[in-house]
Amino acid sequence: MLINLTPHPIRIYPYGTPDRISLGDIEPEMVLEPAEQPARIGENYLFTQTLPHCPVRVAHVEFRHTTGLPPWDGDPQDIRTWYVVSLPLALSQAGKRPDLLAPHLEVRDLDGTAIGCRELVLPV
Structure with a gap:
């Protein structure tokens, strides 16, 4: 199961989709609706x-603290629920949370706004 813990819908397009398209020209294979309470990465200034x-x-800031993530206490070999989060949040938890994925290989509209991705990434 995939759960989107971002505040935006995530459109997952076919792998061969170009980097830039007009919204609606290619249908996504899947759309993950946004969470009511998105997971966030906190800042410790x-x-x-x-x-x-x-x-x-130049500010020195820790980006390690998170809010909105369900607790992790499972076996990495038995993950049944995957959480899609922002890449900065996933990177901040790499090595700690094996159940966090992030959008990868972005698809943008003709104005350059990200509208989806072609795959998900598991930061390690």
Whole structure:
């Protein structure tokens, strides 16, 4: 089972779909409806500093804390429910949560807005 824990529908297009299409030109193989309570990655602001030869202040922020994820206590060999989350959230949990997938190989409309993907990715 796939559960979309993002705030947007995820359209999964056939693998051969071009990078850019007009919305409606190609039908997705599957549409995952968005969650009412999406999973989010939290920010833990540490400090800001200036760096040598960098004209902009740089913040040091941890992106490891999450909200909205169901607890994980299962066996990685027996996953029956997969959660689709944003790539930053999935990356923040790589090595900790083997049940998190993210959209991969994006499909965009002619204006460049992401409208779907061609596959899902399991960050390791």
